[in-house]
Amino acid sequence: MIFANSVYLYLLLLLIPLIGWYIWKMRKNHASIQFSSSQAFDAPGTATLKVYLRHLPFALRTLAIACLIIVLARPQSTDSWQSSTTEGIDIMLAMDISASMLTEDLKPNRLEAAKNVAASFINGRPNDNIGLVIFAGESFTQCPLTIDHAILLNLFNDINRGMINMLTDGTAIGLGVANAVSRIKDSQAKSKVIILLTDGSNNRGEIAPVTAAEIAKTFGIRIYTVGVGKKGEAPYPFPTANGVVYRNVPVDIDENTLQQIAITTGGQYFRATDNTSLREIYAEIDRMEKTKINMQEYSKKQEEYKYVALVVFGLLLLEMLLRYTLFRKIP
Numbered sequence: 001m002i003f004a005n006s007v008y009l010y011l012l013l014l015l016i017p018l019i020g021w022y023i024w025k026m027r028k029n030h031a032s033i034q035f036s037s038s039q040a041f042d043a044p045g046t047a048t049l050k051v052y053l054r055h056l057p058f059a060l061r062t063l064a065i066a067c068l069i070i071v072l073a074r075p076q077s078t079d080s081w082q083s084s085t086t087e088g089i090d091i092m093l094a095m096d097i098s099a100s101m102l103t104e105d106l107k108p109n110r111l112e113a114a115k116n117v118a119a120s121f122i123n124g125r126p127n128d129n130i131g132l133v134i135f136a137g138e139s140f141t142q143c144p145l146t147i148d149h150a151i152l153l154n155l156f157n158d159i160n161r162g163m164i165n166m167l168t169d170g171t172a173i174g175l176g177v178a179n180a181v182s183r184i185k186d187s188q189a190k191s192k193v194i195i196l197l198t199d200g201s202n203n204r205g206e207i208a209p210v211t212a213a214e215i216a217k218t219f220g221i222r223i224y225t226v227g228v229g230k231k232g233e234a235p236y237p238f239p240t241a242n243g244v245v246y247r248n249v250p251v252d253i254d255e256n257t258l259q260q261i262a263i264t265t266g267g268q269y270f271r272a273t274d275n276t277s278l279r280e281i282y283a284e285i286d287r288m289e290k291t292k293i294n295m296q297e298y299s300k301k302q303e304e305y306k307y308v309a310l311v312v313f314g315l316l317l318l319e320m321l322l323r324y325t326l327f328r329k330i331p
Helices: 006-028 056-072 110-123 149-157 173-184 209-218 255-265 275-288 305-323
Strands: 075-077 081-087 090-096 129-135 139-146 192-198 221-228 233-240 243-250 269-272 292-298
Touching: 006 056, 056 305, 090 110, 090 173, 110 149, 110 221, 110 275, 129 149, 129 173, 139 149, 139 173, 173 192, 173 209, 173 221, 192 255, 209 221, 209 255, 221 255, 221 275, 255 269, 269 275
Parallel strands: 090 129, 090 192, 192 221, 221 269
Antiparallel strands: 081 292, 129 139, 233 243
């Protein structure tokens, strides 16, 4: 048994002066009559049960006050363990945020569509440690592996095109994969997964994508690759002095490399040509990546003050009943 507001228990000390006041009052209120001779009262009398119980109302009220203080302290029970089976793995998301991710064949554009679908995926995996790596011409970790998905989603929402120096634009797929591998390789999870999302081909960085995949394989990391963009051409917004002008640009996804990354690590390659297919891809990955984990944890804290409150009510009711019936005082 623990107390959520244990500081209130110090109020129990107030019962000491309360009891002292009652004892002083009872001694002061004793009546006395003077007689010339007390011989008639020398014979011992028989005290009734009422005499012995005359302090019971005060005792009941004092006990009720003590219980009320315990109610304020909010007693809680946490002494039970529960075993459960849940599903959880470690996942690193590696997301391309290069300039081409602003292409609007997915709505509102590839980057925002990828963020929205990935956020739904994160919300559907409450038992997983999930982290986030972003890359363009360079790569850095937006969020390490964490079970605190609220923080992860906040950092996810902050992703924008300008987070990586515009002068180093490009698509460093190898760096993105290598960065994700470095963040997940020391995980103790039975299943370690990287979800790589890009809309281009590797044209920056010192690490080749296939080399990064080989490194991932040595650590038992599986990589699912997702190529984003419709086939052919797609509208891209170009800012001009007269506003934004849309022009169709060719979609250049190195599917062969993405397929090789997936095959090397035992993963799978997907192609997302619209918002619906992107959602279906994440749903498919969600179905494939399920691992049973036996967990033993404390059950949720149970509030116990309700039972003590009932005791308070019962004590006060009994005290009032005795005070105004059996121990009723006539003025």
